[in-house]
Amino acid sequence: MSRTLLTGNVSAAWGARLAGVDYVPAFPITPQTEIIETLAGWIDSGEMAGRLVTLESEHSMITAAGGAATTGVRVFSATSSQGLLYAMEMLYTVAGWRTPFVLVNVSRGLSAPITLESDHNDIMAARDCGFLQIHCASCQEVLDSTLLAYRLAEDTRVRLPVIVNLDGFYLSFTREPVEIPAADAAAGFVGDFDPQNARFRASTPESQAVAVLGGSPYSYFRYETHLASLNGLSVYDEISAEFSATFGRNHPAVEAYRTGDADYLFVMLGSFATKAREAVDRLRDAGWSIGLLRPRLLRPFPEESLRRLLAGRRGVAVIDQNLSMGKGGVLHGELLGALYGHPQAPPVVASFIGGLGGRDISAEEFYEMAQTLRQAADTGRTPPPRLLYTRDELREIRKLQAVAHQEREELHR
């Protein structure tokens, strides 16, 4: 099979095209816009069937996506950052409707201050809404995960919308070799969407109503959504095994890279994890026993797999490309929750915050995190959380602040 150079955005568009989507409600935002531009071009030229409609906001876009999925058509949409947050009310609502569709989020840091570059606070904000989440580390994964996401969303054991997440710039605008599956093979894998009772037909009008409920029935419906999400774990294992058998590419719920005998592990999400992969190779060259765990599924959270893969290690460094104000790294907390009370849990699980707003994480910083980890394991003392930030960077900020201060003094003189 031949490979071609594609950006992460165009890979996402290929995923939607190969899944045979019927309807694309859209709203532009950097760094996502190339996805809907690509789809619009294909639909316009007749290379792709389906309708693309630009809505007046992301809130309306997600409402339209959920509404359309309720009528039994296959729906795709895409957004990023502030757009995802603007849609937040409807993310919870359409997940509550149990409508299956796929939303691609191109991760970008949140305002204020404003940035165009990537981090995971946008996607973390959607953590609890009921959408399942698949996090990608390469352009190939973006395409493949979009196909997997339709199977996952539409499976009757799940019936929930799925977000496929890719990092802005680092994947969205970056071309890599991608194998585009043959159209019939992709269509065969994804299959037809059977909406069961959810449907809308000409001449037989129906309306969908959602009731106002008190605590007891409310609890039932909310917990059912949780159970459906949890079902996603075993369903995902099934369909990713089928994907692997069909296309020869394996995308497990948790990537385990050189972990077999590893005393130490990095744990991180998304495309920056490939930097960790590189660091693992170099550290192994230098005699280290170290590996990488990368959850691809964040919701449902693959607790069992992670517990098993983390058991018996000397130390673990969780690198969060997000920051929950007043708490710390989200993945770090989630991992500790999964490990607590289990006899084989690693004694040291250290927290690092890095890559906020697209700030790079250098190879040297990975090596230093490994050193920190070994020291902690030797002494049995877990280090305090560490922001990856150098004295040089702080000096630059101080310089800018000095300039700002001076300007202000002059203005008020």
Added chain:
Amino acid sequence: MYRIRFHGRGGQGMKTASRILGSAFFLEGFEVQDAPRYGAERRGAPIFAYVRAARAAINERGIISRPDLVVVADDTLVPVPASGVLSGIGARTVLLINTTQNTSAWQQRLNISGPVITLPASAEVEDRADLPYIGATCAGAAARLVGVIARDTLAGAIRTELSALGAGVIDRNLENALQAYDIMQAHSGLVREGSMTSAIKYAHPDWADLPFDTARISAPTVFATANSVEVRTGLWRTLRPVVDYSRCNHCWWVCSTFCPDGAIAVDTDGKPVIDYDHCKGCMICVAQCPPHAIEAVSEEQAQRDTTTGETP
């Protein structure tokens, strides 16, 4: 792994250059990663694009901090710190500059010991964002400098990347790129693959513990009055509007009203005066002026004339 950065201005085709080179590497059997990096997304602003190519899967990502080759399409960018042209240049980094000056002048000016190769500067153009075929030219030269890309492969990559633009455009790009490829014959293979950063001996990152600063200092907000005047948006300009007062009929309300930035003031005689510190060079005034008394001139030429005492 080859690590290559292209620097230019928005409109000069640096993204295309990186894609042509990326495709050429890919057609030669390399694993490839290519990407543009925008700051301000506008014509004339500094942008760069990068290419990584290796025989094995590429796990590195993002901005290239230790380049093997840096290609500069527009030599006016070199002294602009924000463009980052010189970032991470070491003794073994090859610097390829499109310039009218020679190699030793650049080596002296930049105080660098590594090899500097010059591309004979392309013809003068009015708007530097319009440098003709400079993206393809840079890609062609770079393809020869790495020494692992055949001439036919380069041509194939250009046809692939520019396929949407029609035969005429492709032919002119091919001509320029292949000419640059041929000119670089003596330097074929000068650019060598860089190594990976060793984990045995490395520069330890000097991490800081961020102190708490009060919100007065640490909030990312600016409280000030009328400070947008401090931002010299005139630096964005690639074209300059110049009023020919002998033809100006003093209908000042036209140009000064249409100027989207309020950069045209009117003096007591009713004469429009352009504020070049803030005019972004959109040329709307040129289009609107009823007697066609405002002319668009090359900013670079205008600056040169100003420093030599001539009026543009």
